[in-house]
Amino acid sequence: MTKPTIPADLEQWLSANDQRIHDELFEFLRIPSVSARSEHNGDMRAAADWLRGKLTAIGFTAETIPTAGHPVVLAEWKKAPAGAPTVLVYGHYDVQPPEPLELWTSPAFEPTIRDGKLFARGSVDDKGQLWIHVKALEAHLATRGTLPCNIIVLAEGEEEVGSENLEPFIRQHAQRLACDAVVISDSTMFAPGIPSILSSLRGLAYFQIDVTGPASDLHSGMYGGAVVNPGMALARILATFHDARGKVAIKGFYDAIKPFSAAVRKGMKKLPFSDVRFKKEIGVKSLGGEPGYTTLEKLWTRPTCEVNGLLSGYTGEGAKTVLPGKAMAKVSCRLVPGQSPAKIEKLMKAHVKKVAPPGVTVHVQHLHGGHPWRAELDGPIFDAARRALRAAFGKETVIVGEGGSIPVVGDFERILKVPVLLVGFGLPGENAHAPDEWISVANLRGGMRAMAALWDEYVKA
Amino acid sequence: MTKPTIPADLEQWLSANDQRIHDELFEFLRIPSVSARSEHNGDMRAAADWLRGKLTAIGFTAETIPTAGHPVVLAEWKKAPAGAPTVLVYGHYDVQPPEPLELWTSPAFEPTIRDGKLFARGSVDDKGQLWIHVKALEAHLATRGTLPCNIIVLAEGEEEVGSENLEPFIRQHAQRLACDAVVISDSTMFAPGIPSILSSLRGLAYFQIDVTGPASDLHSGMYGGAVVNPGMALARILATFHDARGKVAIKGFYDAIKPFSAAVRKGMKKLPFSDVRFKKEIGVKSLGGEPGYTTLEKLWTRPTCEVNGLLSGYTGEGAKTVLPGKAMAKVSCRLVPGQSPAKIEKLMKAHVKKVAPPGVTVHVQHLHGGHPWRAELDGPIFDAARRALRAAFGKETVIVGEGGSIPVVGDFERILKVPVLLVGFGLPGENAHAPDEWISVANLRGGMRAMAALWDEYVKA
Numbered sequence: 024m025t026k027p028t029i030p031a032d033l034e035q036w037l038s039a040n041d042q043r044i045h046d047e048l049f050e051f052l053r054i055p056s057v058s059a060r061s062e063h064n065g066d067m068r069a070a071a072d073w074l075r076g077k078l079t080a081i082g083f084t085a086e087t088i089p090t091a092g093h094p095v096v097l098a099e100w101k102k103a104p105a106g107a108p109t110v111l112v113y114g115h116y117d118v119q120p121p122e123p124l125e126l127w128t129s130p131a132f133e134p135t136i137r138d139g140k141l142f143a144r145g146s147v148d149d150k151g152q153l154w155i156h157v158k159a160l161e162a163h164l165a166t167r168g169t170l171p172c173n174i175i176v177l178a179e180g181e182e183e184v185g186s187e188n189l190e191p192f193i194r195q196h197a198q199r200l201a202c203d204a205v206v207i208s209d210s211t212m213f214a215p216g217i218p219s220i221l222s223s224l225r226g227l228a229y230f231q232i233d234v235t236g237p238a239s240d241l242h243s244g245m246y247g248g249a250v251v252n253p254g255m256a257l258a259r260i261l262a263t264f265h266d267a268r269g270k271v272a273i274k275g276f277y278d279a280i281k282p283f284s285a286a287v288r289k290g291m292k293k294l295p296f297s298d299v300r301f302k303k304e305i306g307v308k309s310l311g312g313e314p315g316y317t318t319l320e321k322l323w324t325r326p327t328c329e330v331n332g333l334l335s336g337y338t339g340e341g342a343k344t345v346l347p348g349k350a351m352a353k354v355s356c357r358l359v360p361g362q363s364p365a366k367i368e369k370l371m372k373a374h375v376k377k378v379a380p381p382g383v384t385v386h387v388q389h390l391h392g393g394h395p396w397r398a399e400l401d402g403p404i405f406d407a408a409r410r411a412l413r414a415a416f417g418k419e420t421v422i423v424g425e426g427g428s429i430p431v432v433g434d435f436e437r438i439l440k441v442p443v444l445l446v447g448f449g450l451p452g453e454n455a456h457a458p459d460e461w462i463s464v465a466n467l468r469g470g471m472r473a474m475a476a477l478w479d480e481y482v483k484a
Numbered sequence: 485m486t487k488p489t490i491p492a493d494l495e496q497w498l499s500a501n502d503q504r505i506h507d508e509l510f511e512f513l514r515i516p517s518v519s520a521r522s523e524h525n526g527d528m529r530a531a532a533d534w535l536r537g538k539l540t541a542i543g544f545t546a547e548t549i550p551t552a553g554h555p556v557v558l559a560e561w562k563k564a565p566a567g568a569p570t571v572l573v574y575g576h577y578d579v580q581p582p583e584p585l586e587l588w589t590s591p592a593f594e595p596t597i598r599d600g601k602l603f604a605r606g607s608v609d610d611k612g613q614l615w616i617h618v619k620a621l622e623a624h625l626a627t628r629g630t631l632p633c634n635i636i637v638l639a640e641g642e643e644e645v646g647s648e649n650l651e652p653f654i655r656q657h658a659q660r661l662a663c664d665a666v667v668i669s670d671s672t673m674f675a676p677g678i679p680s681i682l683s684s685l686r687g688l689a690y691f692q693i694d695v696t697g698p699a700s701d702l703h704s705g706m707y708g709g710a711v712v713n714p715g716m717a718l719a720r721i722l723a724t725f726h727d728a729r730g731k732v733a734i735k736g737f738y739d740a741i742k743p744f745s746a747a748v749r750k751g752m753k754k755l756p757f758s759d760v761r762f763k764k765e766i767g768v769k770s771l772g773g774e775p776g777y778t779t780l781e782k783l784w785t786r787p788t789c790e791v792n793g794l795l796s797g798y799t800g801e802g803a804k805t806v807l808p809g810k811a812m813a814k815v816s817c818r819l820v821p822g823q824s825p826a827k828i829e830k831l832m833k834a835h836v837k838k839v840a841p842p843g844v845t846v847h848v849q850h851l852h853g854g855h856p857w858r859a860e861l862d863g864p865i866f867d868a869a870r871r872a873l874r875a876a877f878g879k880e881t882v883i884v885g886e887g888g889s890i891p892v893v894g895d896f897e898r899i900l901k902v903p904v905l906l907v908g909f910g911l912p913g914e915n916a917h918a919p920d921e922w923i924s925v926a927n928l929r930g931g932m933r934a935m936a937a938l939w940d941e942y943v944k945a
Contacts, residue, residue: 059802120804126700184802211706225705229803238767239587242917244686244888245672247790247818248782249762251772254791254813255726261716262723301710306699311712311843321709329708330715331806336793337814341520341645342690342851343581344816344889345792345917352715353798355805357708382772390803427705428805456703456806 093180114153185391210447226358251382323424364392393430554641575614646852671908712843784885825853854891
């Protein structure tokens, strides 16, 4: 293995500015830009303004553009030589809610480095990975005064709540966003030191199920036994979503799936993956899910139906003998190619209607959805990425899938009609969406080097 | 029907003091004596002290006696003529938590009268009914300077959390509490204007079920499909508690039951009860529960298994794609004669152990229990109560059952070896344990008159 090398001027600049790069990222991470909670609307605007300022400072023309929800930060640098291609870099500046707060080792919005890991809400998802691109671009402009291709940076503020306003935004600004490729870093490497390109994402159909019974909470002694209990009714509905073996039992759920190719499944089976280590990492004694598939296949190629939240009746300290008037579940399905959120919504609603017991009213609301996605992996941006990743990490790139959803990937591909490169610098176990979210400091550094090298490699192609 | 009459002096005193009686009760109801929440410990002491003060003021020797939990208020008046019997009046000064606060029309701890109903947490359960006795006793002492029998008033502060410290208290103070009968008003009349004696109570076995999966909440995309979801596992466990027809499906659950007599069941069937009105009252379109029984039989004579609370994952606004690390249910069984909390705990634990899926850890905790109870209904205190109720309400008393639990009833009977009279002045639909709890102002007045008349009638027997 040869020592990894990226162009010397970029390497030198990134090394020399390492401390400042970290300090500025800490500033970004301290802004609690939680898109799901209206009380953070001010923080959302602050994060967008902060990012716009940084992009302006490095030489981009940047603005924040209002949407029906949180603003989009849009920045452009279009001074590349005539005939040079244009690349759109996408990221998001919003983060997941930090709760439960008591499970964080250090506060969610007070970035802290321990053992080579930078802990903070948004560190890996996605502020840290967006920062990788901003600083890679700055490396070029600061050292050379120019970039080898035109760049558009688009950072949205609604990725964690379904990116509802981004598709209309892309449609509305399609001409301005015209490009030759889209690059997104919002995913993970297969393992430390193994650079990875992501070839598929699962889609999402996220529901809230509300079961309403008596007009108010009742005394469980005085009324219990004659009234349908909404909490029990909800449990019985949820229990019908899977069969005893772990397959989703919603009629038609698997029907439209277009399976992954034998070649891709074979590649996945070759990846060094240990169920034992996976179980240890997440702290469980045994795994579950749909029978007949490996863990990676379950995570990357098969759909799911999961409870995300449950709430009913009395949940505090001690015992309250209440027959709850209502019960709520948040339930979401991860989708794979062939499935669509709209179709799954229909199937889910039909299923719940069929199994809902009399005596309660059941309402299923589709909170948001995203299409699954699968890449072709051919063309100059993919080739350039493989070379840049090898230069920065010193290893060949592997092709991976991912179980998460980035709904906008399909939107970019469909509306702008260009390939989308997903190259991520997270790592398994980094607690995205959970307490103690972190990003590897080594990956922050390696990612910046790879993404700085990418622009040179791309125009060589 | 003759016009109801109680002794003129008592009637006159109660009428003349009506406003003060109400004002003082309002003071009592304003103290948020929520026994389940440690942050209300100060309010619990305040409520006990307030009650002790009122009992002292009317002529009793009263004290608050510490327990391992909340204090007991114990008051005595023992100056009755030689040979007069002694009666222990029991009530409780603690109340249920008021949540959900937003469903109260007027604040839970700001008593308000609307349409002849006094709304407040604790109005009917049990401060208002305890107050009926205090003022009935005051009517005697204020008008006559004496009572026809000796009276012990015992008010505990842990009825809503299982009365765990009361049984030891009764055992420890059995000599001091020695009496000829116990009278308790913590139940309801069958319907407005129909005075009622309660002949049976269901017992209780209250559990918390905790399902633990991954060590922390996980991203539902990155991990969903390969990990057993604690929320879904909990739902599947809860769904096994009943069969498709609504019978409890926990093995052995019904085995030890000693059925109610045919005579009692026949009496219940004669009571004027309307399923249509019951459904309207609680706001549901259809009823549920164990097949083969009338609604009153289900409520009074059959055991249940109910969800009292559910909590898992993300329950806030919007959509958070989390695979929760844990899920919790509060589940309680109402018990009928023959069943015991200890036996049901064993059956519940065995059942959950059998159905719990691999991949999660399931812990069942028995939070508290109470024995079911059934009265014989013979003897002087019951005869006296029938006469006093007729004098105050002008109607014959009916014998009813109740679905709720007052665990201490069995304790009194067993330890003090005396009959327990349960005579209640609540009404169906009064929202005990729910928002907008109320007591009928007419029943407050009627109850005071009946309980004032009770002491004269008792010594006549």
